[in-house]
Amino acid sequence: MxxxxxxxxxxxxxxxxxxxxxxxxxxxxxxxxxxxxxxxxxxxxxxxxxxxxxxxxxxxxxxxxxxxxxxxxxxxxxxxxxxxxxxxxxxxxxxxxxxxxxxxxxxxxxxxxxxxxxxxxxxxxxxxxxxxxxxxxxxxxxxxxxxxxxxxxxxxxxxxxxxxxxxxxxxxxxxxxxxxxxxxxxxxxxxxxxxxxxxxxxxxxxxxxxxxxxxxxxxxxxxxxxxxxxxxxxxxxxxxxxxxxxxxxxxxxxxxxxxxxxxxxxxxxxxxxxxxxxxxxxxxxxxxxxxxxxxxxxxxxxxxxxxxxxxxxxxxxxxxxxxxxxxxxxxxxxxxxxxxxxxxxxxxxxxxxxxxLSPRFMGVIAFATGVMLLVSGATPTFGARLAILSMRLPLWVVETSHFLGSLAGVVFLFVARGLFERRDAAWWLALLMAAASLGLSLAKGLAYGEAGFLAVVIGLLFATKRQFDRPASMLGQPLTIGWVAAAGLIVAAAGIIFFVAFRNADYTARDLWWQFEFDAQAPRALRALLGAAVLAVAVGLWQLLRPPKGLAPRPDLIAVGRAARVLRVQDKSQGMLALMGDKSLLFSEDGDAFIMYGKRGRSWIALFDPIGPIEEWPELIKRFVALAASHGGRAAFYQVRPETLPFYLDAGLSVMKLGEEASIRLAAFDLQGGARAHLRYALKRGEREKLTFELVPPHATPQIMDALAEISDAWLRSHRIKEKGFSIAAFEPGYLASQWIALVRQDGVPVAFASIMTTGILQEAALGLMRHSTDASPYAMEFLFTKLILDLKAMHYGSLSLGMAPLSGVLAAPLASRWHRFGETIWRYGTRLYNFQGLRAFKNKFNPVWEPRYLAASGTLSPFVVLADAMALIGARFKSSGARAWNE
Known part of the structure; x- marks a missing residue:
């Protein structure tokens, strides 16, 4: 054979x-x-x-x-x-x-x-x-x-x-x-x-x-x-x-x-x-x-x-x-x-x-584009086109375009790997480099064929955007020795082409490197080639010598069981998100406290404050920061409370406000007064539309799981989205089976539900997963929340968390940071991207107390990178480890 x-x-x-x-x-x-x-x-x-x-x-x-x-x-x-x-x-x-x-x-x-x-x-x-x-x-x-x-x-x-x-x-x-x-x-x-x-x-x-x-x-x-x-x-x-x-x-x-x-x-x-x-x-x-x-x-x-x-x-x-x-x-x-x-x-x-298959083809085309740009930078421009440029553009524009064009070629060689792996960041970088290179190709030598090919690449990138759906950082992608060697061979080949194209240049001249003239093409190409080689070596060494990224292993049955035992004696009900199985767990030395975290690229992001006795927090926070640093990463804590900020400031982390969380004080909640008229109307309207409410205990949840799955699938289809994770509850049967389920039926048919995260202490409850079918009454969710609040109050719970409103309360005061000014701008004008103000307005119907939530991260610029990585973790397709230990 x-x-x-x-x-x-x-x-x-x-x-x-x-x-x-x-x-x-x-x-x-x-x-x-x-x-x-x-x-x-x-x-x-x-x-x-x-x-x-x-x-x-x-x-x-x-x-x-x-x-x-x-x-x-x-x-x-x-x-x-x-x-x-x-x-x-x-x-x-x-x-x-x-x-x-x-x-x-x-x-x-x-x-x-x-x-x-x-x-x-x-x-x-x-x-x-x-x-x-x-x-x-x-x-x-x-x-x-x-x-x-x-x-x-x-x-x-x-x-x-x-x-x-x-x-x-x-x-x-x-x-x-x-x-x-x-x-x-x-x-x-x-x-x-x-x-x-x-x-x-x-x-x-x-x-x-x-x-x-x-x-x-x-x-x-x-x-x-x-x-x-x-x-x-x-x-x-x-x-x-x-x-x-x-x-x-x-x-x-x-x-x-x-x-x-x-x-x-x-x-x-x-x-x-x-x-x-x-x-x-x-x-x-x-x-x-x-x-x-x-x-x-x-x-x-x-x-x-x-x-x-x-x-x-x-x-x-x-x-x-x-x-x-x-x-x-x-x-x-x-x-x-x-x-x-x-x-x-x-x-x-x-x-x-x-x-x-599009990512494979676009990866090859991106690599070929890098080769084309490197060869173009190492060869002379046609004399007639150079004469036209000399009359239209200043010399520094031509010189800069030639140099940057070769650097863009090196970037393409490395971004090709990200395209192979369907990374969204690689797609954006490839699009940016292709658009920039198109202009540079015209400015450095009126390379019409090169510009035409780049225009085709841009069109193909736009057409295939849907396939690059993996939210992963370009900076965090692993580059193998083989890939770095391939990029090095291409740069070396461009060097050979340079010496073939400029075989008659006087390389012994001391001022060869510093000749800046329109017709000094050999020095211009030599500088571009040197810049490309330096960039390729720098990227290769940085990738090969940087510490290993490390792994964030999914929890097994034993780890989830340990987390469940810790949660039973704590009052922070949002910690139940650890039982979804999609986040890694780091336990304290004696196992009485833990941190749940996710990892994207070099960002190690803990969700909420540590769960467990507060006296164990400093040691646990220190270990988590050291763990991220040992792998050359950045540590962060997402959605932490204001009273816990000293722990993170003592650990050397920077703090920025993310938004505010709505919390209802159940003991003070009632339906009296004009401010609650809309809630009373929702209850009456729901009764007229034959809506009924029941609070299903955890032991009975498996009996309605199929109905919940149908509602959830219909909701995902109608919104054309995929299941999210990390800080957002996802439909995971084992996870839902551990919680109370607030269920609304219409004419006896389940049409809406919400999971309620609680611990063994009747102090704080939190909303988890919320879904409704497409044919549910417009008042179904308002009816559900109102009934739920009244039932939890009757069960003597202290508060109910409705979750966070992003960027709420991020105000641009006279001495505010650039982040606060940027956040307020998004809050005011970013409605087309996300309904920031609408989300707060809906939660305000229940007269909650708004509490600030913060991001604590290492470094000066790292918080902005971490925030982007956190959004990517939330938007990534939910994957559970399949653990079920919390039901035991």
Whole structure:
């Protein structure tokens, strides 16, 4: 079996295991395979490093012989007919790829929408060509697409093996056939004896024919998969389509080579060998190794500059163009889902699965954008455009634009990883850098093509925004050694290009670095390259040498049980949020107090004050701050009370006001007077609309859990949001089963509910989760709250917390901080973003006492970063640890 087929088996097996196992099984297998995966990554890195080293040693002299100006001249004067034929051959090659997928679907006996093989074949191959590991990357894309249309995992595995095996066999057969047809010229090009070439080529072709005619019988078991041999007709079709793909791919490059210096079949044989070397090397797109093989084979038959220009044009047509078209296709699918939402059909499920591939494509495009900007900064600007700029812009604008453009290229290299991981911060940074780079490209040299590509990138980013929904910090993303090394190699390659482009510059001149003139392009490019290198090294060292971020483990059953026992003897009912299972827990030395916290990037954010005896707080706060500092993070406490501020000030934290919390003093609450007329009306109106209220105790909550789930799901759908967490209660059955539930029925049907967080001490209660169905009475929630307050008063509770109103009471006094001025501005004019004033107005109906709540965080600027991270933690999709110990 070929290397490509083995990769496909591994990719299919991993994909199948990940999707058919439970969550616990997946996590276990992941940690069990961690050492093996690390060894494979190291081996792969060693292969790539060795290949690149040999490439530099073997072809360093060839690179030095390239004349930059001749290369640019050749690129700008390509015949339109040659470019047209190359594009046509590329289209035919990808049509054959799609045909291979159709054939493979037929082989496994599956039925799919017509769109599925087109997306899987075209997008999978485009991504595989650009990223490298072509078969394995294409397998991942194909798995997602075919899984979305209902093909079973075992059938997908057979399909992937069939495609990979067909490609390996077709490559051997195509290369062997073309080499035999022109054995003499090919042996001369390669420097091999003709007899040796005929033996090798004949052996490859013969092996392909024998496997096709006699070897495809019965079934073959590979690992846990049973691969049924295809019929000879299907196998022949697959080999024929593979041959067409390779034939057209070779044609796409051959028509760009100067003057048909080598006949096509001789070239096709070299092309097949170069393609195989590119696959084995695992270098993205086989870049460098594939190109060097072609240059080496044809160096004596055409100008090195013309061959290099043909290879660059081929890379743009056969690699870059399908990648951008794939991303555009996914962007169109995004628009299709946004414009016509409704009941999902088979095609809609397919399109939804396809759009989830957008981050991969945008990550590759962002990395390519970084390469483009770095190369642009290391090469000279056309003289005519520079003359126009000299009449329009001052010199300092051109110099600054050139320098900043190269720095933006480095940023793109690193932001690409964040896009791969769907980080929202990476999306925003990529959009900002693309918009800034567009202006810089025009200001530094009127680079219209570069600006056009950046405009396309901006459009694709806007179209795919929905897919970047992971609220994670760019500053907190882990950068592997491999990624840092890749960025370093790109910067080094830009340096090589610089020396090729400015080979005639006088590098011995002492004032080279300080020449600031419009026509002093070498010093300008040298400064930009140095700035890019310094930034790349700084980011790499900062990422690799900074302390590990540390982990915030989810609590297990034992930890949740300990927290539940602490809560039973405390009066702070909001501490019940610790039992949701989505926050980490840090206990004091004797276990009588704890802090619940979440982590995002480098922010370690504790929710509320510590829970437990106050005499244990100083030690616990100190330990939490030290824990964050040990991992290079920032410690913070979110929504702390005013009377506890000295603890945080003593710990060296800064304090800023977040808003105010509404607390009803139940003993003083009644329905008398004109101020309570609206509450009396809500009760009467609710009775007329047949609303009834009941307070369900915890032991009876499981009996109504299904009804609560229906109300909750309807509320989420109507508001088009996902379950939140951290400081907001979420619908978690085990968590709700520990609480009182205030339930409102309309005509006997549950329509609204609210969970009531209480502890073992009848002092303070707090509202938890609140939901209502879409057909509930407009007065249902007001009816619920009024009845609840009266019942809690009758049960002799002291107070009921209605939760916080963000930015309430953040006033811009004459000596107020910038935060207070900013907060008041948002409070006054930010209604379109969030109904700040409406929320306070609703809670004011119950005449609460408003108590301030604060954020305590380390550092001067850290509180603002922490606040953004806290909002991201709240907005992140709720994930529970599944703990249930509090019911015991």
């Amino acid at each position: 070929s290397l490509a087929a083995k990769d496909a088996v591994g990719g299919a097996a991993t994909a199948k295991k990940n999707r058919t196992s439970s969550v616990v099984q997946f996590d276990t297998s992941r940690f069990a395979d961690q050492s093996g995966a690390k060894a494979r990554r190291l081996a792969l890195s060693a292969i790539i490093f060795t290949a690149l080293t040999l490439l530099v040693l073997a072809f360093g002299g060839t690179i030095q012989s390239i004349d930059y100006h001749s290369l640019v001249h050749a690129l700008r004067h390509f015949p339109a007919t040659a470019l047209g034929w190359s594009v046509l051959a590329t289209a035919a090659s990808f049509a054959a790829v799609i045909g291979r997928d159709i054939c493979a679907v037929y082989y496994v006996g599956a039925r799919t929408p017509r769109l599925a093989p087109l997306i899987a074949g075209f997008c999978g191959t485009a991504l595989g060509n650009a990223v490298g590991f072509g078969t394995l990357t294409g397998a991942a894309v194909r798995y997602r697409i075919y899984r979305a249309v209902g093909i079973r995992s075992d059938e997908i595995a057979r399909l992937l093996l069939f495609v990979a095996g067909g490609f390996g066999l077709g490559l051997a057969g195509f290369g062997g056939l073309t080499a035999l047809i022109e054995a003499g010229p090919v042996s001369h090009l390669l420097g091999w004896p003709t007899t040796l070439l005929q033996v090798v080529a004949g052996g490859a072709l013969t092996a392909s024919i024998i496997l096709l005619l006699f070897g495809l019988r019965g079934s073959v078991r590979i690992g846990g998969f049973c691969l049924t041999a295809p019929s000879k007709v299907i196998a022949a079709m697959q080999l024929a389509l593979t041959g067409i793909r390779l034939f057209c791919a070779a044609t796409a490059l051959w028509v760009l080579l100067p003057g048909a210096s080598v006949d096509f079949f001789s070239f096709a044989a070299i092309f097949s060998a170069a393609t195989a070397l590119g696959i084995v090397s695992s270098i993205p797109g086989g870049i460098g190794l594939f190109d060097a093989t072609v240059v080496w084979a044809f160096a004596g038959h055409a100008s090195i500059d013309q061959i290099a220009a043909a290879l660059l044009a081929y890379r743009g047509i056969y690699f870059a163009m399908p990648l951008v078209l794939s991303a555009a296709l996914l962007a169109i699918f995004e628009a299709r889902l946004a414009i016509a939402p409704g009941v999902p059909t088979a095609n809609d499920r397919l399109i939804e699965a396809a759009t989830q």
